[in-house]
Amino acid sequence: MIKGKFKGEIKSSGDLYIGEKAQVEAQIEAGLVSLRGTLKGNVVATKKVELFSSASIYGDITTPNIIMESGSRFNGVCAMPDKEDAQ
Numbered sequence: 001m002i003k004g005k006f007k008g009e010i011k012s013s014g015d016l017y018i019g020e021k022a023q024v025e026a027q028i029e030a031g032l033v034s035l036r037g038t039l040k041g042n043v044v045a046t047k048k049v050e051l052f053s054s055a056s057i058y059g060d061i062t063t064p065n066i067i068m069e070s071g072s073r074f075n076g077v078c079a080m081p082d083k084e085d086a087q
Helices: none
Strands: 005-011 015-018 023-035 038-040 043-051 056-058 066-068 073-075
Parallel strands (some): 015 023, 023 043, 038 056, 056 073
16 A cells, blocks of 8 residues: 555555555556546556545556546546456
8 A cells, every 4th residue: 555655666466555645656567546636647457446535546547347436537538448348
């Protein structure tokens, strides 16, 4: 879980949680990406991306499953391959 500022690259087969006050600049590869804060960078999630109402993302998303709450901001392109193709 990221609760503050982070800049770099994240690769994980597990889940990544980005807190509401977090500011992240990163290229992310993970199983599940759950975002409540701000992210600048591209996301590749093999399971799911969750964007909560406080989330802002500036970058592209590749995932087989996405949930976007009302109020979330997404500026980028979303590609949704089959689950088998994403792994």
